[in-house]
Amino acid sequence: MLDREFIVSNRELVEKSATAKKCKVNFEHLFKVINRRKELINSLNSLREEKNKNSSQVSKTRKDGGDISPLLEKGKEISNKIKEEEEELKRIEEEEFNLLKWIPNILDEEVPSGENSNFKIVKEFGKFEEKKLSYFEIIKSDEGIDFKRGAKISGSHFPLYLGKAAYLERVLVNFMLDLHIVKHNYKEIFPPFLVNYDSLFSTGQLPKLEEDMYRLKDDDLFLIPTAEVPVTNIFRDEILNENELPKKFVAYSACFRREAGSYGKDTKGLKRLHQFNKVELVRFTKPEESKKAHLEMLEEAQRVLVLLGLSYRVILLPDFDTSFSSSKTYDIEVWAEGSKEFLEVSSVSNFLDFQARRGKIRYKSREGKNLFIHKKKFIFSPNFCFFNYRMCKKKF
């Protein structure tokens, strides 16, 4: 979420970003609501002042043996007026919140505009060879992934890993965790896989992506689409000390996505799964360290691929592909030799203070001011490493 005052004073930038991300926002109406809210708050403040004064007058007058009945009358009047205005303020604030929550994060100035170009290739690493065998054939054995039985047990897009495939998945997860814990100094987190509405709201999945989420209706909980959600919410509604920052977390979790509306797209094999494993990194930093931290994470993410001996490229996503909450996103795409294509294994995003504001994640600066934390994350999906011929061959 963006700050009310920020939107007012940076209207052009905010509108431009919203348009690029194809989010429709009625800014005219929003500004009217913002102004009315201010009016009401000012009016209520003075009414309450009057109320408080009148009330203490009652006890004084009574002590002195005076007649309090006119004061009681007056108090009642003021209270009624307050009630009226409070009701309007509540409506206005709800309306304002409903408008604000649909405004996407602002885009970094470096993000390419989708009108002329698509993504921008930032880096290419390794050789992009082609092999005849597709990943799909390699993993279809009794030491591979059994999609049929996975579908029987749960439904399509729930893969069942057998033998060496299960082993490979597990060691990849461990490898990524260990690398970031030991070499990059992240703290390991093992989070809950079910979360509540507020947690998903603060990371921005809700309300926009509600139909993509698995929901447990009886308990009003959601299966996490990524470990980003519980990890980001560790400090929701908290105020940290400046010297506690930066916070660096790495978490493995299974991820659950309904992938509603994506039927027909990438329906085969390991793409677009309903359940998959992922190692997620999250950093909370001060605003002034935000950009640097983001680039550091981009390096850390690439290290995984370099150590695994995989070829990849790094791209900077264009505006229309940058997610609702993100300001700037790099994707790392591994080269899949069998299917001869680039596949997204990692996504490194800078959210600035967008999620922090939604979740009220703050820190106290030395000057005593509470500031919203900047957050960035990157993800790494081990299952996509299966796509690479060399990796599969090595392990099978």
Place this chain on the structure above:
RNA sequence: GGAGAGGUGGCCGAGUGGUCGAAGGCGGCGGAUUGCUAAUCCGUUGUAGUGGUAAUACCGCUACCCCGGGUUCAAAUCCCGGCCUCUCCGCCA
């Protein structure tokens, strides 16, 4: 699932209708004292909104004692609903 207890400031803990943003203690900060450390003494110490204003300085006002409603001129305090925590019993892993 059944029964009970409880949620107050950074922490502990008092407070059952007005003078309570809230006693007291601890911690933090500033200072005094001090061979060092410790101890002692004095002062200070929440957050947000809004107005005065150029101000993250200062002053005023408002809100906040888990959350949301209600009663009342007046609510931390009374009433209703919710959430959370703890203890005991049962059940399952």
